[in-house]
Structure formats: structure tokens, C-alpha cells
Amino acid sequence: MLQADGLGKRFGRSWLFRNLSFGVEAGEVLVVRGRNGSGKSTLVRILGGLMQPGEGAVKLDVGDRRRGLSLCLLEQSFYAYLTVAEHMTLAADLRACEPRTKELLTKVGLADAAAKTAAQLSSGMKARLRLALAIQPDPRLLMLDEPGAALDEEGKQLVQDICREQATRGAVILATNEPEEGRLGQRVLQLG
Amino acid sequence: MANASSNSDSSLKEILAVFRKEALGEARSQTGLMTAGLFGLVAVVSIAFAAYGMKLAGTLSAGLLWVALMFSASLTLPRAMLQEEETGTADLLRQWSRPHPVYWGKTLFNAALMTFEGVLLAILFVVFTEQTPASWPLLLCATVSGCISLAGAVTLCGVLVARAANRSALAAAIAAPLLLPLASLGVGAMRSAFGDGAIVQGWQLTGAMAGYATTLLAIGPYLYAAVWKT
Numbered sequence: 001m002l003q004a005d006g007l008g009k010r011f012g013r014s015w016l017f018r019n020l021s022f023g024v025e026a027g028e029v030l031v032v033r034g035r036n037g038s039g040k041s042t043l044v045r046i047l048g049g050l051m052q053p054g055e056g057a058v059k060l061d062v063g064d065r066r067r068g069l070s071l072c073l074l075e076q077s078f079y080a081y082l083t084v085a086e087h088m089t090l091a092a093d094l095r096a097c098e099p100r101t102k103e104l105l106t107k108v109g110l111a112d113a114a115a116k117t118a119a120q121l122s123s124g125m126k127a128r129l130r131l132a133l134a135i136q137p138d139p140r141l142l143m144l145d146e147p148g149a150a151l152d153e154e155g156k157q158l159v160q161d162i163c164r165e166q167a168t169r170g171a172v173i174l175a176t177n178e179p180e181e182g183r184l185g186q187r188v189l190q191l192g
Numbered sequence: 193m194a195n196a197s198s199n200s201d202s203s204l205k206e207i208l209a210v211f212r213k214e215a216l217g218e219a220r221s222q223t224g225l226m227t228a229g230l231f232g233l234v235a236v237v238s239i240a241f242a243a244y245g246m247k248l249a250g251t252l253s254a255g256l257l258w259v260a261l262m263f264s265a266s267l268t269l270p271r272a273m274l275q276e277e278e279t280g281t282a283d284l285l286r287q288w289s290r291p292h293p294v295y296w297g298k299t300l301f302n303a304a305l306m307t308f309e310g311v312l313l314a315i316l317f318v319v320f321t322e323q324t325p326a327s328w329p330l331l332l333c334a335t336v337s338g339c340i341s342l343a344g345a346v347t348l349c350g351v352l353v354a355r356a357a358n359r360s361a362l363a364a365a366i367a368a369p370l371l372l373p374l375a376s377l378g379v380g381a382m383r384s385a386f387g388d389g390a391i392v393q394g395w396q397l398t399g400a401m402a403g404y405a406t407t408l409l410a411i412g413p414y415l416y417a418a419v420w421k422t
Contacts, residue, residue: 050283071287077280079213081220093209094288096202 001025001141001171002047006056009042016042017191020056024141024171029163031185032175038192040175041074044145047173048073062140066095070139072130074146078118084129085114088136097137104132108158123150128158135162140170148178160184203293210289210297214272224268224305231267232313235260240320248321250388254379257317258338261310261378262371265342269306270363272298273350282354291417295351299412303343310339326387330394334381337401338374344408345370351416370408377401 001024008018016039024030034040045051047058048071062068078087085101092099105111108128113121121129127150134142144163148156156178163184166172176182218224239248239256248256276282285294314335318325325331349367353359377397384394 048287050286066288066290069287073283075280076283078284079217079281080279081217082213086216090209090213091284091288094206094285094293096205 001061002173003059004047004056005059007043007046007053007058008055009039009046009051010054015054018055020189022187022189024173026140026171027167028187029167029172029174029185030187030189031182032173032189032191033177033182034191035177040191041145043191044071044073044143044173044175048143060141064096067097067137068140070134070137070142072134072142072144072147074149076130078121078126078129080119081117083115083117084110084121087118087129087133091133091136095137100136104136108132109154124152124155127151128155131158131162135166138169139166141173142166142170143173143175145175146177147174148176148181156180203290206289206293207297207300210285210294211301214298214301218301218305224271225309228264228268228305228309229312232260232264232309233316235263236313236316236320239317243321248323250326250386251383253317253321253323253386254382254388257314257382258375258378260313260317261335261338261342262375264309264313265306265339265346266367268309269302269343269346270350270353272302272347273354274359277354286420291420292413295347295413295416299343299347299409302347303340306339306343307336310335310342323386325385327385327391327394330391330398331382331385334378334385334394334398334401337398337405338378338381341374341378341401341405341408342371344405344412345374348408348412348415351412351419355419374401374404377404 003023005021007020009016020043022030032040032043042051046053048069049065050071060069082090084105088099088101088104101114102111105114108131110125110128110132113125118126127147131147134144144159147159151159159181163172163174163181174181174185182188276285311332314331317323349363349370352366353362356362377400380389381394381397381401383389384391384397
């Protein structure tokens with residue numbers, strides 16, 4: 001499903017990481033660990049095609065990227081003037097999938113916040129919206145970057161449930177330092 | 193065949209979704225309309241005060257109206273691309289969509305916004321400066337054609353500089369060669385519309401502006417695709 005060969009990323013003269021090679025197959029949860037600044041978020045962005053690697057290449061076999069690959073990024077911004085429900089509709093229209101707004105917002109605990117604009121959401125609510133948007137198209141590969149960082153205990157449990165569900169229909173790459181989330185992985189990639 | 197049709201349906205839906213998002217943002221924030229509206233109104237009223245009791249020559253009117261149109265465009269249109277990069281929402285579009293539909297959605301919205309602003313500005317200009325255009329249809333067509341060209345040029349400029357480190361210098365370097373030929377065509381067409389030139393020549397220049405707009409709109413998506421993930 002995903003094959004990374006000799007990945008490296010350099011900022012200025014120093015390499016953040018180098019020579020990373022790994023693959024992810026359906027049914028797998030790969031956990032990426034590492035201290036702060038070790039490059040977990042950068043690696044997720046490179047694997048998700050949002051950033052070019054300094055060296056190496058990523059091969060993806062997920063069909064149409066818009067639906068086959070979903071990212072849940074730690075610092076993903078939203079459109080301040082759009083409501084939660086409008087974000088779901090916009091994402092669905094762009095990805096050519098069903099919005100499933102009510103179903104997904106109920107699942108992540110945002111059913112009562114559907115009419116709120118992104119500017120009115122707390123950081124925990126934004127994290128829940130990121131999760132709802134990430135699972136909206138039933139992706140083959142789901143990449144999560146510290147998804148539980150802004151969440152309460154109930155939210156962290158939700159992340160684990162989503163990862164388990166996703167592993168039954170595709171694969172997960174989970175960048176985290178949370179011990180509970182780390183136990184979901186069959187393999188661990190240690191950075192730094 | 194069915195696959196191609198479904199792909200074009202999907203692209204159309206994406207374009208409309210981006211257009212709707214831009215329109216919602218503008219309707220709720222009114223940043224573009226307010227900025228351009230305020231600038232346009234102040235420019236037109238200042239010109240009217242300065243020329244009070246005088247009959248402005250067609251050539252001068254054409255130049256002044258074009259200056260107002262170009263600055264209105266420069267103030268509002270690049271935001272469509274730059275704001276996405278500055279606020280980090282561009283990553284959402286990169287995850288959910290493809291470069292061509294995003295480009296078309298944003299450019300169509302910019303063209304619609306600029307045409308609305310431009311026509312309003314042209315009418316205000318004529319009313320406040322007490323002009324009597326030699327040809328209203330030519331003035332309106334030159335304004336609409338010029339506004340669509342401006343939207344194409346400024347959006348293209350925004351596309352190319354949005355992810356650059358030194359945006360201001362790059363924007364100036366890219367905008368000058370894109371806007372100067374357009375200004376030359378636009379001023380020529382409007383000069384004829386205000387009675388300082390042959391009407392036929394005005395229509396020819398308006399046609400040339402439409403051609404310029406078509407060229408910009410045709411190359412825009414490919415340039416945007418090239419900078420989409422760099």
C-alpha cells in the first residue's frame with residue numbers, strides 16, 4: 001500500500017532524518033515514535049505528499065489519492081468563516097464521496113457543534129473535526145499525527161477505536177508518543 | 193467514455209465547491225468588496241473633486257479609470273491564493289482536491305468579483321465625472337473584458353508567488369510584465385469608448401484583451417499544477 005525508499009529530509013545543512021525505508025500493508029498499524037523535533041510530523045507530511053523529501057521516494061497504491069489517503073495533521077488549520085457542517089460538505093464535494101455529516105459528527109462527539117464556525121471551536125473540538133474529516137472517505141491509508149494531543153480521555157479512546165476500525169479495512173500510520181496509542185501498532189518506527 | 197464523463201462531472205463539482213467556499217468567505221467577511229469598494233469610491237470621488245467644473249478628456253478618463261481598476265484588483269484578488277498559504281488551509285485543498293479545479297474555482301470567483309467591482313466602478317466614474325461615453329456597449333465590454341483579464345493576471349501572479357519566501361519582490365517582478373500589456377490594451381479600448389479614438393479600434397483592442405485573458409486562463413492551471421506541491 002505504501003513503500004518508502006531511502007527517505008531523507010534536510011533543513012539547512014543538517015539532516016532531520018536519513019535513509020528511512022519501510023513499507024505498510026493493508027491491516028497494519030505502523031507507529032512512528034520519536035522525541036520532539038525528531039521529524040514525525042515532517043515524515044507524515046512527506047508520506048502524505050504535502051512536502052517533498054530531500055532524498056528518496058514514496059510509492060503509494062491507494063487508488064484516487066483524494067479518497068484513498070487521509071491525513072489528520074496536528075497543526076491543520078480550518079476556514080475560520082465556514083461551519084463544521086460546511087467543512088464536511090466541502091471536503092465531500094472535493095473528494096467526490098458522501099458527506100456523512102450527521103453520522104461522523106455524532107461519532108466524534110461534534111453533533112451539537114455542526115453550526116459553529118471553525119473560529120468558535122476549542123482546540124479539542126478542532127482535533128475531533130480533523131478526525132471526522134480524516135475518516136470521511138473511508139480511506140485505504142489513514143495517517144494520523146499526534147491525534148490525541150488536544151483530546152480528553154474520551155477523545156483518546158475515540159482515536160484508538162478509529163485506528164482499530166481502520167486497520168480492518170486498510171492501514172494506519174500513527175505518529176505518537178502516547179503509550180496507549182503506541183500499543184496499537186504491530187511495528188514501530190523510531191526516529192531520532 | 194463513461195469514465196471521462198464522470199471525471200469531468202467530478203471536476204465540475206470540485207470547481208463549484210471551491211467557488212462556493214470563496215463566495216461564502218467573501219459574503220461573511222466582505223474583505224475584498226469592502227477594500228476594493230472603499231478604494232474605488234475614494235479614487236472616483238477624488239477624481240471628481242479634482243476635475244470639478246472641467247470636462248475630462250477621453251484619454252485622461254481612460255487612464256484614470258484603468259488605474260482605479262488595476263489597484264482595486266491588486267488589493268483584493270491575490271488574497272485568494274495568499275491567504276490559503278498564510279493560514280495553512282492550503283493543505284486542506286492539497287489533501288482533498290486537485291490543482292486544476294482549485295485554480296478554476298478561485299479564478300472564476302475572482303473574475304466574478306472583479307467584474308462586479310469593475311462595472312460598478314466604471315458606472316460611478318461616469319456619473320461622478322459627468323462623462324458621456326461615445327459608446328456605452330464598448331465601455332461595458334472593455335470593462336468586463338479588462339476585469340476578467342485582470343483577474344486572470346493577478347490570480348496567476350498570486351499562484352506563482354504564494355509559496356515563495358520573498359513574495360513582494362517576486363510579485364513585482366511577475367506582475368509588471370503581465371499587467372503592462374493589459375494596461376496598454378485597456379486604456380486604448382476605453383479611450384475610444386470615451387470618444388478619443390475610433391470605435392472600431394476600441395472593439396479591436398477589447399477583442400485583444402479577451403484574447404489575452406484567454407491565454408492567461410489557459411496557462412494558469414498548468415503553472416498552478418507545477419507549484420501545487422513544491
